[in-house]
Amino acid sequence: MKAVQFNEYGGPEVLKIVEIAEPHAGAGQVRIAVRAVGVNPAEWKIRAGLFGDFMPVTFPSGVGFEAAGIVDEVGEGVTGVSVGDAVFGFGTNTAAEYAVLTSWATKPDDMPFDVAGGLVVASETAIRCLDYVGAKAGDTVLVCGAAGGVGSALVQIARARGITVIGTASTPKHDYLSGLGAIPTTYEPGLASRVKDLAPQGVDAALDLAGAGIIPELVEITGDPARVLSIVDFTAPEHGAQFSPTPQDHPERALAEAARLYSKGALNLHVEKTFPLAQLADAQALSAEGHVTGKLVISVG
Numbered sequence: 001m002k003a004v005q006f007n008e009y010g011g012p013e014v015l016k017i018v019e020i021a022e023p024h025a026g027a028g029q030v031r032i033a034v035r036a037v038g039v040n041p042a043e044w045k046i047r048a049g050l051f052g053d054f055m056p057v058t059f060p061s062g063v064g065f066e067a068a069g070i071v072d073e074v075g076e077g078v079t080g081v082s083v084g085d086a087v088f089g090f091g092t093n094t095a096a097e098y099a100v101l102t103s104w105a106t107k108p109d110d111m112p113f114d115v116a117g118g119l120v121v122a123s124e125t126a127i128r129c130l131d132y133v134g135a136k137a138g139d140t141v142l143v144c145g146a147a148g149g150v151g152s153a154l155v156q157i158a159r160a161r162g163i164t165v166i167g168t169a170s171t172p173k174h175d176y177l178s179g180l181g182a183i184p185t186t187y188e189p190g191l192a193s194r195v196k197d198l199a200p201q202g203v204d205a206a207l208d209l210a211g212a213g214i215i216p217e218l219v220e221i222t223g224d225p226a227r228v229l230s231i232v233d234f235t236a237p238e239h240g241a242q243f244s245p246t247p248q249d250h251p252e253r254a255l256a257e258a259a260r261l262y263s264k265g266a267l268n269l270h271v272e273k274t275f276p277l278a279q280l281a282d283a284q285a286l287s288a289e290g291h292v293t294g295k296l297v298i299s300v301g
């Protein structure tokens with residue numbers, strides 16, 4: 001099968017399309033014929049060697065953590081899914097014609113494959129963030145970096161849970177954020193005073209999805225470091241805030257919630273651009289610029 005791999009750390013040019021043996025579903029897994037793969041910033045960071053100290057890569061390395069497609073092998077012990085079902089979920093080396101998934105949910109019939117392929121990491125991370133800070137109906141949550149993949153899912157899921165969201169993005173994206181249901185503001189200096197004007201009653205929690213070094217300011221805004229969580233800034237714990245690096249147990253529960261919300265019309269995903277598998281390097285280069293709106297997706301097959 002065709003897959004994307006890299007054999008050394010480096011720029012996007014180290015990514016190559018290769019012919020390799022197909023993977024097979026082990027116990028508790030399914031294999032899918034891949035239709036769409038979401039592009040995540042972690043992938044260009046891993047390829048560039050930025051995570052080499054704590055997440056070293058064995059070369060040749062595949063690419064991709066998430067995908068949507070059609071189940072064509074069901075591993076031992078797996079129930080509730082059959083060959084021919086359309087699913088979306090977490091896996092490894094998903095940027096390929098076939099990929100093994102370790103957790104998944106059924107794709108709603110009317111959910112396009114590119115949306116499903118891009119919603120896995122975004123929706124699981126969004127739900128994890130809201131759960132970790134204990135955000136509940138009636139709360140106000142500040143989301144820094146609200147216009148990217150995780151932020152776009154987070155704003156919609158929070159709104160569906162009855163949470164008010166103040167979201168940061170550059171000014172040209174404020175209509176986009178309003179459309180998702182957030183109250184937009186910029187991430188220029190002076191955030192605390194703008195947030196005070198927008199939420200005089202105060203902010204119950206603050207989520208850092210951008211990693212721009214603002215944890216102390218978010219602690220000041222919430223008045224409680226335990227109500228601040230970052231998924232990017234490793235220094236968050238130095239300020240008493242939480243840092244969440246990886247999916248929680250049973251990520252399929254979050255995916256099932258995302259599917260339910262999609263079917264109710266409460267969650268969608270703006271796909272900024274789709275690329276063929278052979279142009280994954282271009283997609284990673286665009287992701288690395290740091291200004292994607294919604295998600296970039298690789299279309300396969």
Ligand SMILES: NC(=O)c1ccc[n+]([C@@H]2O[C@H](COP(=O)([O-])OP(=O)(O)OC[C@H]3O[C@@H](n4cnc5c(N)ncnc54)[C@H](OP(=O)(O)O)[C@@H]3O)[C@@H](O)[C@H]2O)c1
Pocket residue numbers: 040041042121125144145146147148149150151168169170171173187209210211212230231232244245246247287290291292293294295
């Ligand atoms: N720890 C975990 O479990 C986990 C899981 C998923 C993702 N992540 C990490 O979380 C981050 C976000 O992921 P993502 O997929 O949402 O990324 P993304 O889609 O690439 O995010 C792009 C967005 O970031 C915004 N942005 C850039 N600089 C900003 C700033 N200083 N303040 C606020 N917004 C800013 C951009 O808005 P403008 O264009 O308006 O600047 C753009 O819309 C990435 O670093 C990713 O690696 C971590």
